[in-house]
Amino acid sequence: MTADPTSPLAAWTDRLAALAPALTVAERPFRAQLTVRVSDPSAIEAMGSALGVAFPPVPCTFTSGSGPFGDLEVLWLGPDEFLVVASPGLQVPIEDALRAARGSARGSVVDTSAQRTTVVLEGAHVRDVLAHGCSVDLHPSSAPVGTCVQTLLARTGIILQVTGEDRFAVLVRSSFAGYLAAWLSDACMEYRT
Amino acid sequence: MQLIPCPWCGPREEAEFHYGGQAHVAYPEDPSALTDEEWAQYVFFRENPSGPFAERWSHSAGCRRWFNAVRDTRTHDLLAVYRVGEPMPELGEKDQVAS
Numbered sequence: 001m002t003a004d005p006t007s008p009l010a011a012w013t014d015r016l017a018a019l020a021p022a023l024t025v026a027e028r029p030f031r032a033q034l035t036v037r038v039s040d041p042s043a044i045e046a047m048g049s050a051l052g053v054a055f056p057p058v059p060c061t062f063t064s065g066s067g068p069f070g071d072l073e074v075l076w077l078g079p080d081e082f083l084v085v086a087s088p089g090l091q092v093p094i095e096d097a098l099r100a101a102r103g104s105a106r107g108s109v110v111d112t113s114a115q116r117t118t119v120v121l122e123g124a125h126v127r128d129v130l131a132h133g134c135s136v137d138l139h140p141s142s143a144p145v146g147t148c149v150q151t152l153l154a155r156t157g158i159i160l161q162v163t164g165e166d167r168f169a170v171l172v173r174s175s176f177a178g179y180l181a182a183w184l185s186d187a188c189m190e191y192r193t
Numbered sequence: 194m195q196l197i198p199c200p201w202c203g204p205r206e207e208a209e210f211h212y213g214g215q216a217h218v219a220y221p222e223d224p225s226a227l228t229d230e231e232w233a234q235y236v237f238f239r240e241n242p243s244g245p246f247a248e249r250w251s252h253s254a255g256c257r258r259w260f261n262a263v264r265d266t267r268t269h270d271l272l273a274v275y276r277v278g279e280p281m282p283e284l285g286e287k288d289q290v291a292s
């Protein structure tokens with residue numbers, strides 16, 4: 001018998017919801033996350049087939065789709081490094097499937113689900129708010145939907161995904177999530193009416 | 194703040210990077226054959242040019258990859274960046290790396 005898990009931003013749910021309509025902020029906790037290190041092109045292709053979602057061929061992008069493990073995303077983190085993100089609870093079967101698809105190619109598949117939580121940000125001011133602490137150019141012409149970068153937001157290491165026209169996902173380490181939530185609340189101040 | 198162009202991620206803020214010293218310092222072919230003085234030369238002695246200098250940088254807050262860059266130490270201009278394993282790009286005549 002184990003205790004019910006508490007998400008890193010559980011204590012922030014109401015305060016983040018109160019930022020609307022300046023910014024819609026919601027945590028998506030406990031998502032399955034697997035860090036994949038592999039460089040062999042045929043292994044990368046086989047892993048994509050096993051998930052039903054091809055791995056992103058272009059740096060600083062992500063792919064998404066649906067397959068045997070439901071909706072999932074594959075994020076480019078480096079030239080031989082990817083993060084597979086899926087619904088909560090699926091990390092073990094996905095890890096098994098990726099290991100099997102890797103075959104004898106050199107690489108690793110590691111369950112890192114507890115490492116980060118996801119914060120979804122949406123609203124007309126989302127770029128303005130992020131620009132208070134992020135130096136990456138987030139204009140749609142240089143960061144279109146499908147962009148995925150690792151960078152700093154208010155000096156905190158994050159993975160930033162552009163998931164919609166005015167919608168971003170921020171993956172932040174669990175121990176930094178509270179700080180980031182506090183910073184977001186502050187950065188939203190001037191957009192609240 | 195200066196932008197540094199990562200060969201994988203493109204231009205990023207300097208704060209995302211770590212400096213790794215002079216590039217292309219080859220590990221000795223036969224380390225045990227080196228005298229103490231030669232070993233000290235390999236471990237501690239580095240060029241200190243006034244001008245273009247080939248250096249290692251790590252995009253530690255981004256893709257976490259090491260790469261090489263030629264930086265003019267007088268102006269802090271990055272004249273070229275290139276991935277590990279790639280040869281140093283040709284530079285213009287006035288930007289030759291001092292040796």
Ligand SMILES: [Zn+2]
Pocket residue numbers: 199200201202203252255256257258
């Ligand atoms: Zn990079």
